[in-house]
Amino acid sequence: xxxxxxxxxxxxxxxxxxxxxxGRCIENCPYGTFRMENNKIKVYSRNCVACHRCISQCPRDAxxxxxxxxxxxxHPVWTAKTREDIYNQAETGRILLGxxxxxxxxxxxxxxxxLDACQVTNPSIDPLREPMELRTYIGKKPKKLDFLxxxxxxxxxxxxxxxxxxxxxxxxxxxxxxGAISLNAHISLARAATASGTFMGTGEGGLHxxxxxxxxxxxxxxxxxxxxxxxxxxxxxAAIEIKIGQGAKPGIGGHxxxxxxxxxxxxxxxxxxxxxxxxxxxxxxIYSIEDLKQLVRxxxxxxxWKKPVFVKIAAVHNVAAIAAGIARSSADAxxxxxxxxxxxxxxxxxxxxxxxxxxxxxxxxxxxLRYQGVRNEVSIIASGGIRNSADVTKIIALGADxxxxxTAALIAMGCRVxxxxxxxxxxxxxxxxxxxxxxxxxxxxxxxxxxxxxHAWTLEISELMGAAGINSIESLRGNRDRLRGYMLDQTMLxxxxxKPVGA
Amino acid sequence: xxxxxGVIDRNQELMDxxxxxxxLAVMDERGSGEGSGYVAYGVYPDYAxxxxxxxxxxxxxEPKEQVEELLENWGMIEEDEEIPTxxxxxMEKAHIPWRYFFRPNRKLMSQSSTPDDDIVTHIVMxxxxxxxxxxxxxxxxxxxxxxxxxxxKEVADFYRIEDYEGYIWLAHNRYPTNTSGWWGGAHPFxxxxxxxxxxxxxxxxxxxxxxxxxxxxxxxxxxDTEVVAYQxxxxxxxxxxxxxxxxxxxxxxxxxxxxxxxxxxxxLNRAIRLTYGSAMMNGPFAIVVATQDAIVGFSDRIKLxxxxxxxxxxxxxxxxxxxxxxxxxxxxxxxxxxxxGEPVIGRVIT
Numbered sequence: 081x082x083x084x085x086x087x088x089x090x091x092x093x094x095x096x097x098x099x100x101x102x103g104r105c106i107e108n109c110p111y112g113t114f115r116m117e118n119n120k121i122k123v124y125s126r127n128c129v130a131c132h133r134c135i136s137q138c139p140r141d142a143x144x145x146x147x148x149x150x151x152x153x154x155h156p157v158w159t160a161k162t163r164e165d166i167y168n169q170a171e172t173g174r175i176l177l178g179x180x181x182x183x184x185x186x187x188x189x190x191x192x193x194x195l196d197a198c199q200v201t202n203p204s205i206d207p208l209r210e211p212m213e214l215r216t217y218i219g220k221k222p223k224k225l226d227f228l229x230x231x232x233x234x235x236x237x238x239x240x241x242x243x244x245x246x247x248x249x250x251x252x253x254x255x256x257x258x259g260a261i262s263l264n265a266h267i268s269l270a271r272a273a274t275a276s277g278t279f280m281g282t283g284e285g286g287l288h289x290x291x292x293x294x295x296x297x298x299x300x301x302x303x304x305x306x307x308x309x310x311x312x313x314x315x316x317x318a319a320i321e322i323k324i325g326q327g328a329k330p331g332i333g334g335h336x337x338x339x340x341x342x343x344x345x346x347x348x349x350x351x352x353x354x355x356x357x358x359x360x361x362x363x364x365x366i367y368s369i370e371d372l373k374q375l376v377r378x379x380x381x382x383x384x385w386k387k388p389v390f391v392k393i394a395a396v397h398n399v400a401a402i403a404a405g406i407a408r409s410s411a412d413a414x415x416x417x418x419x420x421x422x423x424x425x426x427x428x429x430x431x432x433x434x435x436x437x438x439x440x441x442x443x444x445x446x447x448x449l450r451y452q453g454v455r456n457e458v459s460i461i462a463s464g465g466i467r468n469s470a471d472v473t474k475i476i477a478l479g480a481d482x483x484x485x486x487t488a489a490l491i492a493m494g495c496r497v498x499x500x501x502x503x504x505x506x507x508x509x510x511x512x513x514x515x516x517x518x519x520x521x522x523x524x525x526x527x528x529x530x531x532x533x534x535h536a537w538t539l540e541i542s543e544l545m546g547a548a549g550i551n552s553i554e555s556l557r558g559n560r561d562r563l564r565g566y567m568l569d570q571t572m573l574x575x576x577x578x579k580p581v582g583a
Numbered sequence: 584x585x586x587x588x589g590v591i592d593r594n595q596e597l598m599d600x601x602x603x604x605x606x607l608a609v610m611d612e613r614g615s616g617e618g619s620g621y622v623a624y625g626v627y628p629d630y631a632x633x634x635x636x637x638x639x640x641x642x643x644x645e646p647k648e649q650v651e652e653l654l655e656n657w658g659m660i661e662e663d664e665e666i667p668t669x670x671x672x673x674m675e676k677a678h679i680p681w682r683y684f685f686r687p688n689r690k691l692m693s694q695s696s697t698p699d700d701d702i703v704t705h706i707v708m709x710x711x712x713x714x715x716x717x718x719x720x721x722x723x724x725x726x727x728x729x730x731x732x733x734x735x736k737e738v739a740d741f742y743r744i745e746d747y748e749g750y751i752w753l754a755h756n757r758y759p760t761n762t763s764g765w766w767g768g769a770h771p772f773x774x775x776x777x778x779x780x781x782x783x784x785x786x787x788x789x790x791x792x793x794x795x796x797x798x799x800x801x802x803x804x805x806x807d808t809e810v811v812a813y814q815x816x817x818x819x820x821x822x823x824x825x826x827x828x829x830x831x832x833x834x835x836x837x838x839x840x841x842x843x844x845x846x847x848x849x850x851l852n853r854a855i856r857l858t859y860g861s862a863m864m865n866g867p868f869a870i871v872v873a874t875q876d877a878i879v880g881f882s883d884r885i886k887l888x889x890x891x892x893x894x895x896x897x898x899x900x901x902x903x904x905x906x907x908x909x910x911x912x913x914x915x916x917x918x919x920x921x922x923x924g925e926p927v928i929g930r931v932i933t
Contacts, residue, residue, distance in 0.1 A: 201760050202784040202867050203887055210885055215838050221857045224822040235825060237851050244857065450797040456858070477789075549786035549867070551884065554860035561789025 219244030248277035254484030257283025272530035305359035327421030330394030395441035420465025425502030446479025586610030600744030618757030618769035620730025623749025786866030899929030
C-alpha cells in the first residue's frame with residue numbers, strides 16, 4: 081500500500097519582484113530543485129536538501145527557504161523524524177543512511193564546562209607582548225631520562241628519543257579520504273595544513289599524486305580495506321595511522337559508493353573504476369590487541385622505525401582500557417573519535433546511538449593511562465565534534481595532546497552541513513567526484529579559508545591560555561583544575577574529574 | 584605577594600636563626616601575619632642518621648596514638664618530644680608541634696632501591712591524607728621546619744628560632760590566598776630532605792598534580808607549593824636528574840631559545856621538555872628549594888615574581904628583596920638579579 085506523500089522538509093520560494101531570471105539557481109543546484117518554464121523559474125521543493133547553494137549564488141537575495149512549512153501533528157514520542165524513518169523503512173526495507181554527524185539533541189558537555197582566568201593573585205599574560213607556546217610533539221616520550229655525567233661535570237643525554245611529529249598548533253586536520261571528498265578539497269586541506277605547520281590525515285583513500293608536494297605534512301591511513309596502501313604510500317607520509325573505528329559509526333566498516341569511484345579515485349585506491357569500496361568492520365588481521373601490536377610493529381619495521389604510528393578508535397564505553405592496550409603496543413598516539421564525529425555516510429542508527437562523547441572519553445583515557453603509569457607512552461589526539469577554539473582548549477585541559485578537526489574544516493571551505501555527502505552531488509565541490517562540481521572548489525581560495533580558521537583558533541587558544549596565566553601548552557594539558565562544570569550532575573563531574581562552578 | 588629568603592654556607596658553618604628572623608621581618612610588607620616559617624639544615628646533629636618527623640597534632644590523644652601505631656609498624660621511634668614553644672601574646676597555639684626521631688625498617692620495603700625514603704614518604708602521605716588531626720610538616724634528616732600562623736618575629740619567638748643552628752636556612756613570610764591562617768598552609772613545605780619556599784601561584788598546578796599523583800605522591804595540603812617538593816623528589820631522587828637539569832624541567836627555556844642552541848644542547852633541552860612537559864611549572868613564582876647539600880632558587884620563565892641573589896664570602900643568599908639580604912649580611916659584596924627561569928645554585932663543599 082502506498083504510504084503517500086509526506087510533508088515537505090523544505091519550501092523554497094522565489095520572490096518574483098526580486099528575481100531577474102538570471103538562472104544561476106538552476107545552474108547551481110545539482111539536486112534539480114529549479115527549472116525554467118515559460119520564462120519563469122519553477123521550484124520543486126521536494127528535491128531541496130537545504131544546502132543553500134542557490135542562496136549563496138543568487139545576486140538578488142530573491143530566494144527564501146523555510147524548514148517544515150507543513151509539519152506533522154506534534155507528538156512528544158512519535159516525532160516527525162521517527163515517523164519518517166518508519167515510512168522510509170516500510171517502503172524500502174533498508175538500513176537508513178545519513179551523512180555528517182550525530183543528529184540527536186544530546187547535551188553537549190563542552191557547553192557545560194567553563195574555563196578559568198587570572199585576577200589579581202596571578203597576572204594574566206598578554207600573548208601580544210609575551211611568548212606563548214603552542215608547539216606540541218605528538219608521539220611516544222620516555223618516562224624518564226638517563227644521563228651520563230663525565231668527570232668534568234658535562235652532561236650527555238643517554239636516552240634516545242623516538243621520532244615525534246612537531247606541530248605549531250594543537251589543531252590537526254582529521255582523516256577524510258580522497259573519494260569521500262574531492263581532490264580539490266584534499267589539495268586545499270593539504271595546503272592549509274602545510275601553511276599552518278600542522279598535519280592532515282589522508283583517510284583510507286590513498287595518496288593522490290597531486291598531494292605529493294605536501295606529503296611531509298600528511299598522515300597516511302591504513303584501514304580495514306587497505307585501499308591505496310603500498311610501501312611507497314607508507315614512506316611518503318610523516319606518520320601512519322591505523323584506523324580501527326570511527327566515532328560516527330563505531331563497530332562497522334566503511335562504504336564508498338561506486339558512483340564516487342571515478343578513474344582517479346580508482347587509481348589512488350587501487351580498485352576497479354565504479355566498484356563500491358567496502359571496508360570490512362574489523363581488520364581481518366586484527367582480532368585481538370596482540371594482532372594490533374603486530375600490525376603496528378610491521379608498519380614500523382616496513383618504514384625502518386622512522387615514522388610514528390597512530391591508532392584511531394571510536395569512543396566506546398570501554399575506551400580507556402582499549403587505549404591502555406594500545407599504549408603498550410609500540411603505537412605512538414591514540415586517536416579517539418567521539419560520537420559526534422562526522423562521516424560521508426553512516427547508518428543513522430549507528431551515527432545517532434552508538435559511542436560516547438569525546439569529552440568523557442578523553443577524561444577516562446587520560447585518567448586510566450596516568451593510573452597505569454603509561455601516559456607518556458602515547459599522545460592522545462581527540463576528534464569528533466570539535467567546533468571552536470574553546471572546545472580545543474577544554475579538551476586539552478581534560479588531557480588531550482591535540483585535536484583533529486574534520487567538519488569544521490569542511491565548513492571553512494563552504495560546506496553548509498546539509499548532510500547529503502553520500503549522494504556525490506555536493507554543490508560546493510567538497511564531497512563529490514563530479515568534475516563540474518569539483519571545479520567549483522578553488523584550492524587557492526579554500527586553502528586560505530582553512531588556514532585562516534586554524535590561525536584564528538590558534539590565536540584564540542593563545543588568548544585563553546594567557547588569560548589563565550599559562551604560557552606553554554604543556555601546562556594546559558590535563559590541567560582540569562582550570563575547568564569547572566556548569567549544571568553537570570555529580571556523576572558527570574566525577575567522570576570528568578572536575579569541580580563544579582563556585583567550588 | 585609573600586617574601587622568601589634562603590642562605591647556604593658552603594663550608595657548612597652553622598648560623599643561628601636570629602639573623603634570618605630579622606631579615607624575614609624586613610619583608611613584612613609582603614605578608615599578612617597569617618603564616619611564617621623557617622627550615623634549618625644541620626639542627627639535629629645528634630640524630631643525623633634518623634628521620635626527624637615534625638607533626639602538628641590537634642590533640643595529643645587519638646591522632647597521636649594512630650600516628651605512633653603507624654610509625655611502629657614501619658620502624659622504630661628512637662626519641663620523641665613536644666617541640667618547645669613559648670607563648671606569644673597575639674598568637675593562638677592552634678596545634679601541638681611534636682617531633683620524632685624515626686628509624687624505618689628497610690626490610691619492609693625490600694623491593695625498593697631507596698627503601699628508607701620510600702617508607703617515610705609513604706608514612707607522610709598516609710598520615711596527611713588519612714589521620715584526622717595530625718599533619719607531618721617536616722620529614723628529613725638533620726633538618727627541621729618550624730612554622731605557624733603569625734608574623735615572622737612572632738613565629739620565630741614562638742619556637743625560639745635563635746636556639747637552632749643550621750648551615751642552610753630558608754624562610755617564608757606569607758600572604759595567604761588558598762588557605763588562611765592554617766598552620767599547614769605556611770611555608771616551608773617539606774618532604775624528606777626537600778624543602779620549598781614559594782612566592783606566587785602555580786597556574787599549572789592541575790597538570791603538575793595529575794603528573795605527580797601518577798607516581799604515587801598525594802597532594803594533601805590544599806595549596807600549590809607542595810607539588811614543587813614532590814617534583815624535585817621525583818626528578819632528583821627517583822630519576823637521578825642533576826639539580827640544574829631538574830630546574831630546567833620545571834622552568835624550561837622557550838622553544839625559540841632551544842631552536843637556536845647548538846645540536847647537543849638542543850637535543851638535551853628538547854628531550855627534557857618532551858619527557859617532563861607535565862612537570863613544567865607555569866604562572867608567577869619565585870622559589871627556593873633546599874636539600875641536604877644545596878639550595879637552588881629560580882623564578883618562572885618570564886619572571887613575574889622578584890628574585891635576587893647575593894654572595895658574600897662562603898655564603899649564597901637568595902631572596903625576594905635585596906633589603907632582606909642586606910639585613911642578614913650588611914657587608915654583602917655581590918648582588919645579582921637572575922634572569923627568568925635561570926637557576927641560582929649554591930652547594931656545600933664535600
